[in-house]
Amino acid sequence: MFETNPYRDRPDHAFWRQGVAAPGDGGVDPVTALPFRIAPGDRVATAGSCFAQHLARSLAGLGIPPLVTERFAPAAGLRDEGFGIFPARFGNIYTTTQLLQLFERAYGLRRPRLRAWEVPGGGLVDPCRPRVQAAGFPDLDALDADRARHLAAVRRMFETCDVFVFTLGLTEGWVAAEDGTAVPLHPGVLGIATPPGAWRFDNAGFVACHAALAAFAAGLRSVNPHVRIMLTVSPVPMVATFEDRHVLVSTTASKAILRAVADQACRDDPGIAYFPSYEVITGPQAGGRFFAENRRDVTAEGVAAVMALFARHAISGAPAPAPAPAAPAPAAPAALPVSAEDAAAHAALAAVTCDEDAIVVAGEHG
Numbered sequence: 155m156f157e158t159n160p161y162r163d164r165p166d167h168a169f170w171r172q173g174v175a176a177p178g179d180g181g182v183d184p185v186t187a188l189p190f191r192i193a194p195g196d197r198v199a200t201a202g203s204c205f206a207q208h209l210a211r212s213l214a215g216l217g218i219p220p221l222v223t224e225r226f227a228p229a230a231g232l233r234d235e236g237f238g239i240f241p242a243r244f245g246n247i248y249t250t251t252q253l254l255q256l257f258e259r260a261y262g263l264r265r266p267r268l269r270a271w272e273v274p275g276g277g278l279v280d281p282c283r284p285r286v287q288a289a290g291f292p293d294l295d296a297l298d299a300d301r302a303r304h305l306a307a308v309r310r311m312f313e314t315c316d317v318f319v320f321t322l323g324l325t326e327g328w329v330a331a332e333d334g335t336a337v338p339l340h341p342g343v344l345g346i347a348t349p350p351g352a353w354r355f356d357n358a359g360f361v362a363c364h365a366a367l368a369a370f371a372a373g374l375r376s377v378n379p380h381v382r383i384m385l386t387v388s389p390v391p392m393v394a395t396f397e398d399r400h401v402l403v404s405t406t407a408s409k410a411i412l413r414a415v416a417d418q419a420c421r422d423d424p425g426i427a428y429f430p431s432y433e434v435i436t437g438p439q440a441g442g443r444f445f446a447e448n449r450r451d452v453t454a455e456g457v458a459a460v461m462a463l464f465a466r467h468a469i470s471g472a473p474a475p476a477p478a479p480a481a482p483a484p485a486a487p488a489a490l491p492v493s494a495e496d497a498a499a500h501a502a503l504a505a506v507t508c509d510e511d512a513i514v515v516a517g518e519h520g
Contacts, residue, residue: 174439182439185467188427190382192317193470197221199241199315201256203248203323205388205431205452207239212461216469221315224307231296236286241315242307245283248324250366250415251336251358255282257373260308266335270297274345281330281337284344313377321431322367322412323388326357326396326404355396363415368422384427384468385416389435391450409436429468431460 166172167186174182192198199221200210213220224242226234236243247253258264259282270278277290278297283304291297312318328340331354341348358366374381387409395404413432420428435444435456442449444456 174437177439182437183463183466184430184433184437185463188384188429188467189425190317190427191470192218192468194218196316197314198317198319199311200319200321201240201244201247201253202319202321202386203246203388203390205323205386205390206246206319206321208452208457208460209319209321209386209431209464210240212457212464216461216465217471218469221311223310223314224304229296229299229303231291231293232300233287233289235288241311243283243286243304244308245286246323246338247320248338249327249336249358250322250363250370251327251329251356252282252338253320254366254370254373255336256308257312257370260305260312261373261377264335266330267333268330268335270294271341271344271346279344281341282335284337284339284341309377312374315378315381317382317384318374319384319386321386321388322363322416323390324392325359325363325408325411326355326392328353329356330354357397358411360411360414360418363411364418367415367419371419371423371426382425382427383423384429385419386429387412387416387432389432389444389452389456393450427468429464431464434460434463 161168167184172178173184177183194217196218198213198218200206200213210220221241222238224237226232226237236245239245244256247256255264259266266282268281271281271284273279273284273290275289277287277292278294279285279287279290280297280301287300291300327336327338329336331352336356337353340353371383374383389409391405392401392408395401397404409432416428420426434440435452440456440459444453444459445451446453
């Protein structure tokens, strides 16, 4: 007996023509199955690159108030700045190395030798989160006290969240030559002078990114055995590259590595979910329409498209967006339709706090 074509019984979404080129009235929906769904009452912690902020702000509108473990309370040298963007005031976490080291610092497994940077104007900032309080702290005691409060809040986040959502953003970063501590920005971007060779450029490949993510997941589950993990990849291109090549090439390489890391993490642990926000925004079916004129910022329409799919597939009991009425096929295949009302509801989510923006400001001439 001979085998027939093994693709014969595959579903429509397994084929480019049915799944992307001519997906039908419902538009392109690249989500097929997730290993778990988020239910009302689940404590959801979000972290990662700038795009992670869109998800965090949108969860409340879906009936899932995001977990917040660090709130402003008056203290010496402390300003009400940077709270509530993420569960704790850690700012953007661009690389898997940063994520792993956040866990290590929270549990005393890593103690960076460098305690502070002095920013122009005289304030002191935490090198691992230098832009959470722009003017810094008046002295080292105030900074150390805030850091202790912060790391306690990070521990509460890790130990109490039901779902941890991490958006992988970059492979490029900077680490201290002295002890390997990863920071979100080179100090020179902030106008901070450092000795030559004090900071080392690190562009992590697949092996290093995957190892750091796997080590983090193991650590997280050691303090929270029942946590569910969801990964996304940021669709936002790099603002600049330190590699000796075009930023477009570096962006493609970086996103390819991160997407492969997310895929491998899901292969290693089928309980880890991957949500394809990257594909929704950057795929050929979108035709670039989810990017602003600068071809980098994701528009409110793009955020709404992602969150419509997130509501449909990742949230228990969330109403699915109604499909658009049948219409002549457009010149470019359409993505999942989003109503004007949904787009307007997400317009306020388009602005995010992004450490990378400081690179452009610092590098502008004239």
